Amino acid sequence: MRSDVQHFKCRIEDGIAHLALDRPERKNPLTFDSYAELRDWFRDLHYSDDIRAVVFAPNGGNFSSGGDVHDIIGPLTGMSMKDLLSFTRMTGDLVKAMVNCGKPIIAAVDGICAGAGAIIAMASDLRIATPEAKTAFLFTRVGLAGCDMGACAILPRIIGQGRAAELLYTGRAMSAEEGAAWGFYNRVVAADALEAEATEMARRIAAGPNFAHMMTKTMLAQEWAMSIEQAIEAEAQAQAICMQTEDFTRAYNAFVAKGKPVFEGN
DSSP: OOOOSSEEEEETTTTEEEEOOOGGGGGGGEHHHHHHHHHHHHHHHOOOOSSSEEEOOBTBBSSSSSEEEIIHHHTTTTOOOOHHHHHHHHHHHHHHHTTTTTOEEEEEEOOOTTHHHHHHHEEEEEEEETTEEEEEEGGGGOOOOSTTTHHHHHHHHHHHHHHHHHHHHHHOOEEHHHHHHSSSSSSOOOOOGGHHHHHHHHHHHSSOOOOHHHHHHHHHGGGGGHHHHHHHHHHHHHHHHHHSSHHHHHHHHHHHHTSSSOOOOO
């Protein structure tokens, strides 16, 4: 998997990709180029075996301020409907790529996490915040609907319909304390411990059965649209596939030997 990206930071170490937007002087806004490159990177990640988990981190004390006012919002006001739809489909494709990449993603959120930045955190599998994190789905504050990049589908499933509706209608910031109480954040840690905590979580996940993690992520996404009966059958098939992996045999042999399994992802 490539780390030579142009429009965001990427470091790959011990099977973990560490990503961050790279415009800290402006609180890390997204541009047309960074949207597209992130989308393509996460699409390629689906086919990469050398990365087992992703940490999406802040940079300079902020996660992301969302779409750049001058580089994105300004040009959008002059675009045709066709070009606008191409843009909104492209931003939605980033979320699709994150959901379908097959690798657990941990968002480590500090400071401003707004607009599309909040969506990136939402589309991650796990989220850790600092007390200073302020997460806002602020689309209505720029005259747009709250239904952006899957927010109306995904956010209610994380924090509940009423809470999601409040954030999406008002555009107000959700505090870290609220985010933790509502289930958006898995935990809140001090700023100086944030990236170490996220990396340690990624390491624990990366040491596990990675094919099975891919299957878990796939089922978490696909079962939204299934009945209970369909979900149970889909999980039966998924688990039967995982039972054919060497990692399943490794776990059994380690248990018999009273040892700890070393998973290899196959």
